[in-house]
Amino acid sequence: MTVDNYAVAASGWAGGAELVYRPVARELLALAPHSLAGRTVLDIGAGTGAASTALAELGAQTLAVDLSHPMLSWHAADRPPAAVGDVTRLPVQTNTVDDAVAAFVFNHLRDPAAGIAEAMRVVRPAGALLASAYSNDSRSEVRDALDDAARSHGWTPPDWYAELKQHATPLLGTANRMRRVAAGCGLIDVAVGERPVEVGVTTAQQLVDYRLGQAQFAPWLRRLGPDEAVEARNRLIESIAPIMTPYRPIVVFLAALVPPAR
Numbered sequence: 427m428t429v430d431n432y433a434v435a436a437s438g439w440a441g442g443a444e445l446v447y448r449p450v451a452r453e454l455l456a457l458a459p460h461s462l463a464g465r466t467v468l469d470i471g472a473g474t475g476a477a478s479t480a481l482a483e484l485g486a487q488t489l490a491v492d493l494s495h496p497m498l499s500w501h502a503a504d505r506p507p508a509a510v511g512d513v514t515r516l517p518v519q520t521n522t523v524d525d526a527v528a529a530f531v532f533n534h535l536r537d538p539a540a541g542i543a544e545a546m547r548v549v550r551p552a553g554a555l556l557a558s559a560y561s562n563d564s565r566s567e568v569r570d571a572l573d574d575a576a577r578s579h580g581w582t583p584p585d586w587y588a589e590l591k592q593h594a595t596p597l598l599g600t601a602n603r604m605r606r607v608a609a610g611c612g613l614i615d616v617a618v619g620e621r622p623v624e625v626g627v628t629t630a631q632q633l634v635d636y637r638l639g640q641a642q643f644a645p646w647l648r649r650l651g652p653d654e655a656v657e658a659r660n661r662l663i664e665s666i667a668p669i670m671t672p673y674r675p676i677v678v679f680l681a682a683l684v685p686p687a688r
């Protein structure tokens with residue numbers, strides 16, 4: 427059975443983590459090899475809709491898939507049509523969407539090629555696949571200090587998160603690795619970049635809200651309860667404020683085409 431590690435993360439993700447994920451989604455879509463306006467684009471691993479929102483801004487018709495029903499249900503009435511499903515077994519027929527976006531989801535897989543191949547199955551010939559993953563070089567002293575401060579207040583990284591960081595995320599964490607996996611799957615016109623992104627997270631409050639909004643913190647915050655969670659947030663802000671610098675995650679971007687005839 428597949429476990430939903432994002433089951434209690436939706437409100438924190440939408441209200442905090444998206445401070446980073448929304449601007450990165452816009453940068454990813456800007457790499458599309460053709461205009462996405464009017465096209466049907468599948469948002470794979472859509473979460474609470476960071477990329478779906480950016481797609482709507484560009485005039486695309488979006489469909490969303492995610493393993494996590496609670497993530498997809500967040501403000502569902504204002505969101506595109508959605509279905510729960512695994513990125514390696516998409517609940518979508520072959521050759522039925524014009525393009526696909528996979529923002530920070532292939533990096534959850536021990537076999538990222540399986541996710542890319544499945545995305546290629548559902549995208550029509552000559553459609554685009556856009557994907558993002560964190561670079562293995564994406565480090566931040568202030569973010570590490572924040573995690574240390576959270577540990578000293580009782581947070582421990584969940585096992586799934588430690589495993590993800592150790593075994594899955596690094597597989598697409600360099601431009602070369604992303605390029606090799608994408609080309610190995612048969613994508614063409616493969617363009618890969620690895621660069622810091624100006625996400626506009628410049629204050630300690632924003633960094634804490636982004637970080638605590640991520641799924642690895644959600645069960646801990648829930649256990650603390652609302653009052654203690656607010657207190658923990660304030661203490662984390664205080665502890666990193668003196669060393670705060672703008673947060674610029676380094677992201678590996680992929681933009682490629684599914685071959686025209688298969």
Ligand SMILES: C[S@@+](CC[C@H](N)C(=O)[O-])C[C@H]1O[C@@H](n2cnc3c(N)ncnc32)[C@H](O)[C@@H]1O
Pocket residue numbers: 432444447448451470471472473474475476477491492493494497511512513514528529530531534
């Ligand atoms: C890092 S979040 C990114 C969410 C969104 N794309 C964004 O940029 O804000 C990863 C998302 O992928 C989903 N996910 C993780 N593994 C998945 C899988 N095997 N199949 C489908 N979705 C998955 C999670 O539930 C979560 O919503």
